[in-house]
Amino acid sequence: MTTSARRTLEPVKPRSSLYNIDPATLKSRAVDLPGMTGFPATDLFPDLPPSLSETPKEALKARIRELTVEQLSQVDLSKIQRGDSVNILTSHHGFTLHGGEAFAEMIRTVRDEVERRCGTSNIRLLAGVGLRFRECEEYIRRFQLDQYFGGKAESILPVDKGVPIQTEIGTLYGIERAYSARWIIHTHNNDIRELHLHRQMGRMLKPFAMSYATIETRSTYHQGMGPRAANLLPRMIYESPFVQDKFVCSVFLQVAPTGIVGVDAHNDLLVQDKKCAKLNLAWYGKIVTLLSKLSGVIVILDYPGPIPYTTAGGILFGNFLNATIDEFDLDLPFPPFTRYSDMLYASTTPVCGEGVLPPPNPAIKALIVNYASKGYPSTFFAQQLPTLVVGAQADLFRGCEQNARFMDYAIKVGSLAKALNFARQFGKTDHVLVFDGASGGFNVSESLAESLRKWAPEVADEVEHKLMPKWLRQRGIH
Amino acid sequence: MRIVRQIAVVDTKLCTGCESCKKLCPTVAIAMTGTKRKPKASIEEQACVACGICTARCPADAITMAPRSVPLTIGVNAADVPAEKIAAICHAAHLFPDQIVCGCTRVQAKEIAAAIVLGARTPEDVARRTGARTGCGVLCISAVIRLLRGAGIELNKAPGYQWYGSSVSIWNVPPNVMRKYPEYYLAQDREILDKVFPGGGK
Numbered sequence: 249m250t251t252s253a254r255r256t257l258e259p260v261k262p263r264s265s266l267y268n269i270d271p272a273t274l275k276s277r278a279v280d281l282p283g284m285t286g287f288p289a290t291d292l293f294p295d296l297p298p299s300l301s302e303t304p305k306e307a308l309k310a311r312i313r314e315l316t317v318e319q320l321s322q323v324d325l326s327k328i329q330r331g332d333s334v335n336i337l338t339s340h341h342g343f344t345l346h347g348g349e350a351f352a353e354m355i356r357t358v359r360d361e362v363e364r365r366c367g368t369s370n371i372r373l374l375a376g377v378g379l380r381f382r383e384c385e386e387y388i389r390r391f392q393l394d395q396y397f398g399g400k401a402e403s404i405l406p407v408d409k410g411v412p413i414q415t416e417i418g419t420l421y422g423i424e425r426a427y428s429a430r431w432i433i434h435t436h437n438n439d440i441r442e443l444h445l446h447r448q449m450g451r452m453l454k455p456f457a458m459s460y461a462t463i464e465t466r467s468t469y470h471q472g473m474g475p476r477a478a479n480l481l482p483r484m485i486y487e488s489p490f491v492q493d494k495f496v497c498s499v500f501l502q503v504a505p506t507g508i509v510g511v512d513a514h515n516d517l518l519v520q521d522k523k524c525a526k527l528n529l530a531w532y533g534k535i536v537t538l539l540s541k542l543s544g545v546i547v548i549l550d551y552p553g554p555i556p557y558t559t560a561g562g563i564l565f566g567n568f569l570n571a572t573i574d575e576f577d578l579d580l581p582f583p584p585f586t587r588y589s590d591m592l593y594a595s596t597t598p599v600c601g602e603g604v605l606p607p608p609n610p611a612i613k614a615l616i617v618n619y620a621s622k623g624y625p626s627t628f629f630a631q632q633l634p635t636l637v638v639g640a641q642a643d644l645f646r647g648c649e650q651n652a653r654f655m656d657y658a659i660k661v662g663s664l665a666k667a668l669n670f671a672r673q674f675g676k677t678d679h680v681l682v683f684d685g686a687s688g689g690f691n692v693s694e695s696l697a698e699s700l701r702k703w704a705p706e707v708a709d710e711v712e713h714k715l716m717p718k719w720l721r722q723r724g725i726h
Numbered sequence: 727m728r729i730v731r732q733i734a735v736v737d738t739k740l741c742t743g744c745e746s747c748k749k750l751c752p753t754v755a756i757a758m759t760g761t762k763r764k765p766k767a768s769i770e771e772q773a774c775v776a777c778g779i780c781t782a783r784c785p786a787d788a789i790t791m792a793p794r795s796v797p798l799t800i801g802v803n804a805a806d807v808p809a810e811k812i813a814a815i816c817h818a819a820h821l822f823p824d825q826i827v828c829g830c831t832r833v834q835a836k837e838i839a840a841a842i843v844l845g846a847r848t849p850e851d852v853a854r855r856t857g858a859r860t861g862c863g864v865l866c867i868s869a870v871i872r873l874l875r876g877a878g879i880e881l882n883k884a885p886g887y888q889w890y891g892s893s894v895s896i897w898n899v900p901p902n903v904m905r906k907y908p909e910y911y912l913a914q915d916r917e918i919l920d921k922v923f924p925g926g927g928k
Contacts, residue, residue, distance in 0.1 A: 381782035464891075464892040466865070467866060471865070471869050477896055480899075591826050593826065594824035599822040
């Protein structure tokens with residue numbers, strides 16, 4: 249084992265939020281448990297891109313500003329005339345990546361460049377949310393974006409007033425305020441995140457049917473189409489005359505399993521999406537494939553995000569939960585909205601018969617929730633996985649409108665150490681994988697580190713020679 | 727059945743009368759009272775199911791949740807309605823009767839179908855009777871609309887921004903779009919969904 253694998257990686261710090269427990273009540277972190285070790289992604293796959301994440305805060309901000317200006321210099325902003333109104337659109341998730349400051353600085357820079365190059369100060373930031381309606385208000389305050397935008401930074405919700413968008417597939421609905429300006433600029437991030445939905449076939453376009461859409465279009469994306477077909481919805485919205493008349497460009501924070509790696513900007517989102525797909529398949533394909541090889545593991549969630557959205561090593565716990573099939577493989581179909589939810593289950597068994605639904609990852613022998621946000625329907629996880637909830641987290645879930653039954657299926661345990669001891673007994677494994685927001689890799693038990701190291705070369709070979717050619721061919725990428 | 731133990735409470739000193747809450751409430755539990763010049767949000771006690779969406783949206787932080795003096799019980803017993811009527815509505819909506827439609831409140835398709843048989847005519851009626859749509863307030867609206875349409879109910883206009891009646895789904899994608907965008911696997915996903923979800927007038 250190398251020296252670098254013996255140190256643990258720094259987890260994300262606890263965050264004060266409406267959706268989290270009080271940081272003072274978080275008694276211990278997984279990374280401090282005996283026998284934990286940090287495992288940088290580059291130890292496994294040395295060809296992953298180098299990260300900027302370890303750069304000191306002010307230097308990182310300066311570098312992100314420099315990269316954003318450089319990328320925007322290759323983008324045509326000439327549509328925007330002096331005094332025109334511009335909405336910079338964004339989503340909550342970028343603010344959760346590696347502390348969020350890099351994403352916020354990218355957005356600030358976009359604003360400044362539009363003002364400098366186009367001569368307009370009529371620039372507004374509109375931030376879409378998931379299912380936690382106050383979340384972006386918190387980010388706007390934390391990163392002082394309201395001041396930066398001169399009081400013109402707001403959160404937009406899927407329950408806000410809609411605007412009909414005529415598309416080839418029928419009428420879909422955007423959030424009216426998102427499209428209230430003459431021009432829009434799309435800012436986002438490329439990590440694979442909800443791979444079960446976008447299947448890396450429209451990752452960059454997805455916010456047009458989510459963050460900037462009302463409940464009906466979001467609901468249709470989730471429940472009215474297949475997980476491959478649903479990706480036509482954001483494409484239809486993006487290519488609609490209504491949106492094309494307003495669209496100027498998109499700017500993305502590039503992240504990889506190693507951390508923040510750059511910024512990308514383009515006038516054509518479809519071109520940018522293809523580029524993103526090629527990079528993501530290479531960057532994330534090996535990590536996800538490696539984790540799919542695990543046969544027995546205790547997962548500890550220790551991150552201020554909803555259960556499936558807790559992260560480490562650039563991926564979500566949800567990606568590991570779904571690692572029973574290769575979600576990059578577009579030949580594999582499955583029904584919509586079934587991978588994080590109980591919607592095709594009656595109680596704990598599927599209503600559509602055995603073998604239709606890919607099951608939650610049976611490698612997960614126990615799920616320990618030490619720290620996670622409320623505000624996402626998560627009862628399914630407690631139903632499907634032996635779940636232990638530590639301390640005050642249990643009360644947080646009990647008080648959540650979206651998790652009224654969660655604790656009916658989970659056990660409350662007094663401390664993280666006790667929870668892990670118990671999980672080791674019934675899980676009969678010493679492998680521990682932590683989703684704690686660690687940048688650039690994972691915190692794991694030493695036994696799991698050994699296993700991952702052993703399997704990595706074989707996985708690298710499988711991805712490079714067998715899977716990547718298929719994934720690229722399926723997406724028409726050469 | 728669901729027992730609602732809380733209720734939204736408006737601080738009329740903070741309420742600016744903007745009507746944001748009224749326009750998004752999934753059970754239409756909020757009306758404007760007070761004077762024409764100074765309207766104030768007012769909660770209908772028997773209709774509020776404590777989803778918290780109004781508290782999350784109020785720009786003046788004028789709405790909070792408080793314990794109810796007497797808990798409210800909501801829910802529909804699907805057994806009170808002939809099974810064949812429920813099956814027909816679910817079939818037309820491409821949903822299983824036992825399927826959970828609302829992942830937050832765990833309301834099943836058969837409960838919504840039963841509510842429709844018993845008189846629900848809008849998504850708001852469904853929310854009041856069953857509690858569906860009163861968790862996240864986002865994800866299940868298309869399935870609720872499909873069930874109402876499956877029962878032959880034509881939806882006109884929501885009282886606010888609650889829904890717009892979009893009918894896009896895999897089952898009504900125009901054939902020319904199916905052919906034009908083969909890279910989205912529309913025909914293949916339609917095939918698997920037809921296998922998984924019964925219905926579609928077969």
